[in-house]
Amino acid sequence: MLIKRRKGWEIPEHLATPEALFLNRRAVLSGAAALAGAAVWPQWAAADADPTASLYPAKRNETYKLDRDITPEDVNGKYNNFYEFGFTKDIYRTVDSLKTRPWTVAVDGMVEDKKTYGIDDLIKAMPLEERLYRHRCVEAWGMAVPWTGFPLSALIAKAKPLSSAKYVRFETFLDAKMAPTQRQTWYPWPYVEGLTMAEAMNDLTFMVTGAYGKPLPKPHGAPLRLATPWKYGFKSIKSIVKITFTDERPVSYWETLQSSEYGFWANVNPKVPHPRWSQATEEVLGTGQRVPTLLFNGYGDYVADLYKGLEGQPLYM
Numbered sequence: 001m002l003i004k005r006r007k008g009w010e011i012p013e014h015l016a017t018p019e020a021l022f023l024n025r026r027a028v029l030s031g032a033a034a035l036a037g038a039a040v041w042p043q044w045a046a047a048d049a050d051p052t053a054s055l056y057p058a059k060r061n062e063t064y065k066l067d068r069d070i071t072p073e074d075v076n077g078k079y080n081n082f083y084e085f086g087f088t089k090d091i092y093r094t095v096d097s098l099k100t101r102p103w104t105v106a107v108d109g110m111v112e113d114k115k116t117y118g119i120d121d122l123i124k125a126m127p128l129e130e131r132l133y134r135h136r137c138v139e140a141w142g143m144a145v146p147w148t149g150f151p152l153s154a155l156i157a158k159a160k161p162l163s164s165a166k167y168v169r170f171e172t173f174l175d176a177k178m179a180p181t182q183r184q185t186w187y188p189w190p191y192v193e194g195l196t197m198a199e200a201m202n203d204l205t206f207m208v209t210g211a212y213g214k215p216l217p218k219p220h221g222a223p224l225r226l227a228t229p230w231k232y233g234f235k236s237i238k239s240i241v242k243i244t245f246t247d248e249r250p251v252s253y254w255e256t257l258q259s260s261e262y263g264f265w266a267n268v269n270p271k272v273p274h275p276r277w278s279q280a281t282e283e284v285l286g287t288g289q290r291v292p293t294l295l296f297n298g299y300g301d302y303v304a305d306l307y308k309g310l311e312g313q314p315l316y317m
């Protein structure tokens with residue numbers, strides 16, 4: 001999985017380095033170099049007071065390797081899809097109205113242990129780790145991020161689903177006071193996504209609470225978002241308030257809006273074009289370069305088995 005790239009635009013190790021070390025190292029850099037980097041906490045990364053902040057950075061799980069550099073933090077934090085805060089990529093300008101404390105996450109539906117967690121209790125109860133993941137948006141751009149979080153399977157183990165549960169449904173907050181576009185009631189708010197139980201239990205399926213060694217910045221969907229790196233990015237739902245175990249296949253926000261273009265499975269496949277554009281290549285965010293897209297975004301070893309026997313389904317849209 002060799003990828004040609006421009007040299008010298010970033011040093012990936014620095015970007016994924018825990019901030020404490022990073023800042024120390026930075027102290028010996030020249031003033032100009034420091035100013036050009038992330039020494040100043042960027043405005044878009046400002047988070048509400050966070051009682052879990054001391055848990056970051058978490059230890060990196062080295063199992064998950066990248067085939068490309070980590071996307072620079074400031075590039076990534078200023079190029080986001082978070083439609084609750086606007087329909088352009090520069091929602092970092094409006095996202096501050098998202099209030100991430102207090103915040104609760106309800107776990108309900110077909111489980112033995114229905115429970116509403118305070119976000120800080122939930123984060124403290126879960127095994128936090130850092131993972132370097134690719135992310136491939138259906139719009140044919142990709143990035144690579146050091147997420148912090150916990151495997152969804154750890155939360156599922158606490159919830160104890162009944163055998164009747166076949167799917168997990170995720171829901172984003174609904175609050176038009178925080179999210180300007182939620183006043184546009186002709187959109188199917190709140191944002192909803194879903195996975196099969198097998199997908200939800202997969203090792204890769206990660207509940208994200210942090211990025212770049214810190215609590216999750218608002219543009220990325222604080223305080224809790226999903227990362228399913230083998231699927232198109234819209235599956236990775238942000239700012240989750242509810243996780244429901246169900247026997248009905250969830251109908252996602254995007255499926256409700258445009259089912260001919262955005263389906264339930266949405267696995268990355270370079271050979272299956274979107275109805276309006278090719279998926280063969282992707283722009284590597286922040287580099288101006290295009291690289292070939294990989295089946296399952298390069299995560300086939302982890303997930304291909306999930307789809308055996310389902311070949312008749314529209315797995316790649």
Ligand SMILES: Nc1nc2c(c(=O)[nH]1)N[C@H]1C(S)=C(S)[C@@H](COP(=O)(O)O)O[C@H]1N2
Nearest residue numbers: 080081082083137172191220233234236238
């Ligand atoms: N609630 C919610 N979740 C969302 C979205 C959104 O608009 N609202 N956009 C999705 C899309 S299309 C992508 S590509 C990713 C973007 O994540 P990022 O901003 O962290 O790159 O979030 C996904 N999760």
Ligand SMILES: [Mo]
Nearest residue numbers: 137138233234
């Ligand atoms: Mo996306």
